[in-house]
Amino acid sequence: VQKFFVTKLGEDWVFLILLGITMALVSWSMDYCSAKSLQAYKWIHAELRGNIALQYLVWVTYPMLLVLFASIFCHLVSPQAIGSGIPELKTIIRGVVLKEYLTLKAFIAKVIGLTAGLGSGMPVGKEGPFVHIASICAAVLSRFMSFFSGVYQSPYCYTDILTVGCAVGVGCCFGTPLGGVLFSIEVTSTYFAVRNYWRGYFAATFSAFIFRVLSVFNKDAVTITALFRTNFRMDFPFDLKELPAFAIIGISCGFLGAFFVYLNRQVILFMRRPNAMTRFLTRHRLIFPAAVTFVVASLTFPPGFGQFMAGEVCLSTCLCLLPSKVNFLFSNFMPRLLIFTYDSWVIVFVILILFFVMKFWMSAVSTTMPIPSGAFMPVFVLGAAFGRMVGEIMATLFPHGILFDGILYRIIPGGYAVIGAAAMTGAVTHTVSTAVICFELTGQISHILPMMVAVILANMVAQGLQPSLYDSIIQVKKLPYLPELGFGQYNIFVEDIMVKKVKFISSKSTCREVIHLLESTSLKTIPLVDSKGNIVSWFLFLIFFCINSKVISIYLLTLMHSLYWNER
C-alpha cells in the first residue's frame, strides 16, 4: 500500500500541479508586495504635496533605495539572479551546464530582487525573471520528487522539466496559459518534443487559474477575465482599408525593435569596455544602478518633466490605459498646452512621441542594471504607445471613419495600440506568439488577422537586422551560442566552414612541439594522428589548457597517448 502511494505521488500530474500551485502563489505574492510598494510610493508622494523639494527627494530616493537593495541582495546571495534569465535558460536547455543557475539561492535572490525592482516603479519587466524563477522551482521540485520516482533523476527528463517550468513562468506571470506555453517554446527551444505541449498546458493552465482565483478571493477582480481587458466593437473590428496602416505598424515596429536590441547591446558593451570609467564603475558596482535610477526618477518626477510623459503612471497601468484612453498621458497639463496650439490632436502626438522616445531609451538602459529585470513588459508598453500613435494619425486622417456599404465605421485607435504592442515585442524577442499573449491579455481576439500580419512583418524586418534580445545577450555574455540554421542554409558544405589548417599531435610529436602548440592556440581539444601529415585517426583528446597545469596536462597527454597506442 505504501509503495502504491509513493508511486502515485511520484506521478507526472502531481509534479505539474505542485509546480502550478507554487508558482501561482509566488507570482501572486510578488504582485501583491510590489503593488503595495508602489502604492506606498504614490501615497508618500501625494502626502507631501506642496513641498516640492521634499517631494522630489522622496520621489528619487525611494526607487534608488529599492534598486540598490535589489542589487546588493542579488550580488551577495546569488549573482546569477541578475538580469532576465531567459538567455541562460536557452543555453541550459540546449544542453550546456551552467553552474549555480538553478539553485534555491538564485531563487530567493531573484524573487526578492525582482519584487524590490518592480516595487521601485522603474521600467523593468517581470516576464524574463519569472521564466527563471519557475525553472528553478521546477528543478528544485524535481529533485524533491525524485524521492518518489526515479524518473526525475534522468538527464533526459531534466530538459522536459525545464521546458514546463518556462511555460509555467510565462503563463502565471500574466495569467496567459496558451501564450505562455507558445512563447516559452519559441524563446527557449530549438527542437521541441510535442508531448511537452500537453504537460505545459496542464501546468500553465492550473497555475494561471490559481493565480486568477487568488485575485478573485482577494476581491481585486469580480471574476476570472483577462488581465488588461479591452472592449472594442465586435461587429466590425476593422476595415480592409485599414490594413496598410497595420502593415506600417508591423514594419516600423520591426525597425524599432531591432534598434532597441542594438541600443541595449551597446549599453552593455560600453559598460564592459575596459577604460578608466568602467573600471571605476565595476569596482563601485552600485554607482551605475544608482545613477540610472536617479536620472530616470528625476525625469519622471510628476511636477517636473514627468508631467509631459505621465511619469506617475507605472508600467502595468500604462498597459491598461493605452488601448482604452490616452487622456491619462496629458490630463495634468492639457490646459497649459492648449495656450500654444489650437488643435488638440497636435498635443496628443507631441505627448505620445515624447512618451515613446523617453520610455524607449529608459527601458533600454534600465534593463541593463544589475538587478533581476526583464524587457518584455517595457517593450510591450513601447509598442502600445507606438501603435496608439499610428492609430491617432489614422483617426485624424479619417475623422469621420471609413465608409463601407453606406455605413460609416469609426476607427478604433485602441486596436492599433494592441497591434503595436504585439508587433514590437515580437520584433524584439523574434517570436510570433506575442500575438497570442496579446489576445489573452486583452481578452479580445477580433483583431487576429491584422495582428498576425503585423507581427510577422515585424519579425521579418527584425530578424534581418539584429539577433533577438536574448540571443544578443547570449552573445554579449559569451555564453555558448548555437546560431539558428535557416531554411535556405542546407546547401552550405562542411568545406565552407571547416578549419583548413588543422593543428594536431602525432605519436612522434615532441614535448616542445606540444608546449608550443598549447601556447600558440586556445584549443581545448587537439586531434591525435598516427603519423605526421597523414590525418587518419579521429581520436580527440581533451587537455587542461591553463598555463599552471600545463606540465600535468602534458604528462596526462603522454600517458593517454601511450595507452592509446598500446591498445592498437
Next chain:
Amino acid sequence: VQKFFVTKLGEDWVFLILLGITMALVSWSMDYCSAKSLQAYKWIHAELRGNIALQYLVWVTYPMLLVLFASIFCHLVSPQAIGSGIPELKTIIRGVVLKEYLTLKAFIAKVIGLTAGLGSGMPVGKEGPFVHIASICAAVLSRFMSFFSGVYQSPYCYTDILTVGCAVGVGCCFGTPLGGVLFSIEVTSTYFAVRNYWRGYFAATFSAFIFRVLSVFNKDAVTITALFRTNFRMDFPFDLKELPAFAIIGISCGFLGAFFVYLNRQVILFMRRPNAMTRFLTRHRLIFPAAVTFVVASLTFPPGFGQFMAGEVCLSTCLCLLPSKVNFLFSNFMPRLLIFTYDSWVIVFVILILFFVMKFWMSAVSTTMPIPSGAFMPVFVLGAAFGRMVGEIMATLFPHGILFDGILYRIIPGGYAVIGAAAMTGAVTHTVSTAVICFELTGQISHILPMMVAVILANMVAQGLQPSLYDSIIQVKKLPYLPELGFGQYNIFVEDIMVKKVKFISSKSTCREVIHLLESTSLKTIPLVDSKGNIVSWFLFLIFFCINSKVISIYLLTLMHSLYWNER
C-alpha cells in the same frame, strides 16, 4: 542578373506565399462549390413541397449520387485519397515512405471527392482532407521550386515542407492560422523544429487572410471577422461557481470522445472481418457508402424523423446556431409537442439528446465511408450539442442566474456549447489546441480558462481510455506506428522489452536450418553470429522473406555471408 532573380524566386517566403495563395484559392472554391451544391439540394427539396414521395426520393438520391460519385472517382483516380489523410501524414512525417500519397493524382481525387462529399450534406468534415490536400500542394510546389533552389531537394527539408503544409491546411480550412499551426503540430509531429513555427504562421496567416478576403470580395462577409462569431457578454462571462459544470463537460466529453473513437474503430474492424457479408461488400464496394447514405438521408428527411433533429440543417449551420440559439432544432414541430408536455425545457432536452445521439452514430459511421472525409467537424458539432445540453440544464437549475456581489448574472448556455465543442474534439484527437481553434472560430476568448480546464480534463480521460482517432486509424490500417513514450516510462529497461530467445544464423548454419528459420518466423532481419550460441557480431542481414524468392534469398545470403567472412 538572371541568377539573382532565380535565387530570389527560390527563397523560402516565395514558396510560403505561393502555398498560401494556392491553398486559399482551393479552399475558397471548394467551399463555394459545396455551398452551391447544398443550396441546390435545399432548393429542389423546397420546390417539391406538397409531393412527399417525390421529395423523399430527391432527398435520398441527391446525396447518394454525390457520395457514389466521390467514391467511384476516388477509387479510379487515386484510392489513397480515401479517408482523412492525417494518419498517413503522421506516418510520413515520422519518416516512413508511403507511395502515391503525395501525388497530383491524389490531390485531384481528394479535392473533387471532398467537394462532392461536403456538397451531399452528409456529416463528414473537411479538416483532415484539407491537411492532406495542403501537404500534397506543398510537396508538389516544392518539386516545382527545386528548379530555382537546390534546397527543396534535400530530404531534411521535405519534413519541414510537409509540416508547413499541414499547418496551412488546417489554417485555411476555417480561417484559423494560430489554431491551425498548433493543431497540425500536435496531430502530426512528435518532435518539432521551432523554426517551423514562424514558417507555419507565415503561410497559414497569409492563406487564412486571402481566404477571408475572397469572401469579403464575394460579399459573403462585411469584413474579416471570425467564421462562427459569438456575442457573449464580455464583462462577466462566467462565475467561479459554474466551474464544476465546466469540469463535468470536460470529463464527460473525455468519455464520449473515447467512445466515439471506439465506435469508429469497431465499424472499420467489422468491415474488415472476413465473412460472407464483408466479402460481398468488398467486391461491390459501392453498396456500403450507398447504404450508409440511404439510412442517414432517410433519417434526416425533414418531413419525417428529421423534424426531431433538425435534419435539414447542415453541419456548418449547426455550428453557427448551437452557441447562439437552439430554437432551430425544434422550430418545426414545437407546437405539436407542446400538447404532450407543459414545460418547454423538457422538449429542449429531448431534442438535444435526440440530436446528439443520432448525430453521434451517424458521424462515427459516415466517416468510415470510402470517400475523402474528416471527423473533426462532426465531432465539433457533437461537442457543441452536448455542451449546450449541460448549459440548458444549468440554466434550468438556476433559472434566475447566479448571485454575485448582489447582482444576478444569467447563465449563458452558448458558452457551454463552445466549451463542449472544444473538449469533445480535444478528446477525440488528443490535442489541446482545439481550444485555440475555438477562440478563433468564435472570435471570443472570454471563456479561456474554463475551456482550457475542460479540454485538459477531456484529454486526461480520453488518453487513458483510447488512442486518438488518428492513432486508432493508423493501428487499424496497420501503418507503422510509433507509440508515444510517456513521461513516466523512462525507467523501462531494454531487458523488459527485448526478445530473449533470439533467432540467428551462424557461419556454420546449414541451408536446411536457414529454410526452417525462414518458414518458422516472419522476421525480415536475422542476426548473423560468428559461432553458434555465442552472439558477438552485430551484423544484421536483410533477406527477402517471401516464399517465392526463398531460393534466391538464401543464395544471396550465402553470397553476402562469404563476402563478409572473407573481409574479416
